[in-house]
Amino acid sequence: MRGRDRAYGALLGLAVGDALGMPTQYLPRETIAARYGVLDGFRPAPDDNVISRGQPAARVTDDTDQAVILGRLLIDGRGRVDQVRFARELRDWHKRMVGAGSADLLGPSTLRALDQLDRGVPPEESGRWGDTNGAAMRIAPAGIAFSVRPLDELVSRVAQAGRVTHNTGIAIAGAAAVAAAVSAGIDGADLSGALDIAVRAAEIGGRLGHYVAGADVASRIAWARGLVAGRDPGEALDLIYRLVGAGVATQEAVPAALAICSLFPGDPFAVTRYAASLGGDCDTIAAIAGAVSGAVYGAGRFPATIVEQLTAANPDLHLSDLADRLLGLRGGTDARPDPGGTPPEPGLG
Template identity: 55%
Template sequence: MSRGVPPEEAGKSGATNGAAMRITPVGVAFPDTPLEPFLDRVAEACQVTHDTSIGIASASAVAAAVSRGIDGGDLEDAVGAAITAAEAGAERGHWVAGADIAARIGWAVDLVRGLPERQALDRVCDLVGTSVASQESVPAAFAVLALAEGEPWRACLLAANLGGDCDTIGAIAGAIAGAVSGASALPDDALATLRSVNDLDLEPLAKALLALRADTAA
């Protein structure tokens, strides 16, 4: 854009996981139903960097899962909302070649179901993939989320042990698990460490996003 490229053209090749990684505030601020207006918000947030079918599908999945959790949905509800949103989100933006995000989320979740933790993580690394490609790291985050059974701290720890783009996978899985389980599910000592080390005051921002959500729903 600094070179004069219009916003609708700037992100026409972005298919990595950056939009999915940063989309959580949209999921907090807006309800995922009705779906099309919600996807308008997601696509708007993706436009400058990830205005592609894969970029928007990935971000739609994460935002919808977070939003469903904010509304009181459980883990199954959140994953279902993610798949539905990814299917619809893939119809937006510039088409780029790549595996179907919605299908890969469902496949990745099924892939780790009922497995011991170490075997499940090996499957995520070896079969799902943990690179910056959306079609790897976003389904991987949902697999981790399922393996952690929606527990946010466990989801973050499992993601951290994957390797690859583990910070993004942890950010996505942790955000969805946090939305589903609530802040009370996080260990007090971990929260205290995060606050002291990062010097971030996120509570006012979270309250502002929730206020925006309330205004939208009114």
């Protein structure tokens, strides 16, 4: 079934992009270019990468781990994420990573939200300032579980899924764009169609949650796509790195990832290779780009050797089974979506 191949492709693409970007994350673009050129496969983390050093080739990071956590919670909640349990599982994951000596831990928005919860702030408010890319990096399972039509319902479900840590218009817009593109791909949309739907979802998502100051995600996705249209991939990546940005801000990472998707129609592995070679937060950018392109083109477009290496390095992921279970929710969730998410505070737009 094409839908099953695309659902698995979304999770596989996420994990492949994440693992490709593991050794290069937070390195400058110039360092990556001199050391690797464009990555052609999995590499172990170098000793000078203070975040991932010591990790073997093909090992995934927080992007994949947290997406799997979210996916399992969606299944257990039949489409609705238990926010208290989500926070607890993220905290437990963080503790396990610290215990294992990893420096690749929870991001700033999630850590801030968990601290707020510890102080007695309710889950509806703990994500009040969460505007970084954590919600977008782990949202692909929602794109598998929920149909893209009606779009406002999908966006509402996305807002609910990440509310405890990322309850801002910027974060919801970025996560909605990714989930909508994934969902559209599973429904059979071509790449251009999926990216168009991503922009519309970001427009809707930007009106939900709390206001924080920042550039409009939908506008930046459209601009980034136009910026790289017709350009050589190397030139395009330089422009993305210098102008769009490769940081943890949602309004950088999501437009960067979707712009890279547009460079390699039909080749999701090339999308992940180039995204992981970008620099900055390139494991997350490659994970997002891999999820979208994997949903559009399917798991079968990834080289068999890459899939084998990823599976061998991460034997507990079981992404195909997770994709099947998420796909089983599609069109059959009992959970009712939120009626529009959290409105902005009066006077803040």
